[in-house]
Amino acid sequence: MSATVIDGRAFAAKVREQVGEHVTRLKEAHGITPGLAVVLVGEDPASEVYVRSKGKMTLEVGMKSVEHKLSAQTGQQELLDLIDALNNDPEIHGILVQLPLPDHLDEDLVINSIAPAKDVDGFHVSNVGLLGTGQKSMVPCTPLGCLMMLRAHHGSLSGMNAVVIGRSNIVGKPMAQLLLGDSCTVTIAHSRTKDLPEVVRRADIVVAAVGRPEMVPGDWIKPGATVIDVGINRIERDGKKKLVGDADYDSCAAVAGAITPVPGGVGPMTIACLLANTVTACCRANGLEEPEGLTA
Numbered sequence: 001m002s003a004t005v006i007d008g009r010a011f012a013a014k015v016r017e018q019v020g021e022h023v024t025r026l027k028e029a030h031g032i033t034p035g036l037a038v039v040l041v042g043e044d045p046a047s048e049v050y051v052r053s054k055g056k057m058t059l060e061v062g063m064k065s066v067e068h069k070l071s072a073q074t075g076q077q078e079l080l081d082l083i084d085a086l087n088n089d090p091e092i093h094g095i096l097v098q099l100p101l102p103d104h105l106d107e108d109l110v111i112n113s114i115a116p117a118k119d120v121d122g123f124h125v126s127n128v129g130l131l132g133t134g135q136k137s138m139v140p141c142t143p144l145g146c147l148m149m150l151r152a153h154h155g156s157l158s159g160m161n162a163v164v165i166g167r168s169n170i171v172g173k174p175m176a177q178l179l180l181g182d183s184c185t186v187t188i189a190h191s192r193t194k195d196l197p198e199v200v201r202r203a204d205i206v207v208a209a210v211g212r213p214e215m216v217p218g219d220w221i222k223p224g225a226t227v228i229d230v231g232i233n234r235i236e237r238d239g240k241k242k243l244v245g246d247a248d249y250d251s252c253a254a255v256a257g258a259i260t261p262v263p264g265g266v267g268p269m270t271i272a273c274l275l276a277n278t279v280t281a282c283c284r285a286n287g288l289e290e291p292e293g294l295t296a
């Protein structure tokens with residue numbers, strides 16, 4: 001069997017187009033421009049690339065983009081004051097603090113100081129609790145992107161066996177909640193899981209979110225299963241730098257029914273979902289109808 005490749009770039013382009021159409025409607029019908037503020041503390045080069053790309057795409061869909069670049073020495077209170085100002089700014093509907101933060105800053109405190117309604121990353125404890133109890137929340141972007149691709153590929157996910165490898169707060173746990181919300185039977189695997197290959201072989205859906213290059217080989221995959229590869233790992237092979245996922249692409253693609261590539265799978269969907277969340281937050285803030293299909 002040769003797997004269908006789930007094209008995350010094409011899917012993300014469609015999501016951005018849908019977001020752009022909704023932004024136009026918000027402007028024309030209500031005179032409202034959704035605004036996203038991104039806060040970057042320090043000079044981490046990878047974070048700077050992400051922030052630039054987020055800003056560019058925010059503007060491309062017609063939204064307002066605000067970037068706050070703070071020095072690595074920024075104090076806790078200064079950062080909290082900035083978040084407070086953004087929480088109270090009516091032109092800002094989404095706030096994202098780029099992680100990781102420098103060690104002297106308390107990440108939990110900072111994230112939980114964002115107004116939950118503007119928490120477009122979905123990391124605030126209120127949003128985590130709302131998602132966990134099946135209530136309307138802001139949903140973390142990467143798992144939301146995975147869910148959108150799974151729904152588009154399968155239609156209903158009801159009754160499917162899903163294995164999520166990884167239990168982080170930003171990917172693994174919310175991914176598992178979303179799959180449960182779509183009536184999958186969900187197993188969360190992690191570094192202490194016994195006989196991981198056997199656990200994964202039971203899965204109709206495998207979401208790999210580990211951060212270990214090509215850890216999941218094809219012989220762990222049930223024939224016809226769908227593999228969603230969240231991993232982004234930078235490796236060097238044959239003297240060349242390369243990006244690979246957590247799944248061994250060639251051997252998994254030979255067995256799976258569908259697979260997301262790295263790059264070009266989950267990655268592009270993450271930013272598209274950030275834009276989707278910002279439009280959703282803007283609609284909710286203004287008591288307007290939310291765009292369909294852009295949230296969980």
Ligand code: NDP
Pocket residue numbers: 142165166167168169170171172189190191192193196209210211212230231232233266267268270
């Ligand atoms: P974390 O490091 O926070 O979590 C990794 C998880 O993998 C942990 O739960 C850990 O288990 C588990 N794990 C580690 N080793 C093993 C193993 N040998 N067997 C089974 N489980 C294992 O990573 P993130 O969730 O933040 O990210 C995961 C990957 O996804 C990374 O490659 C990251 O770059 C990528 N990523 C991609 C995004 C995108 O947009 N495409 C966005 C976010 C992340 P334990 O808890 O027991 O330690």
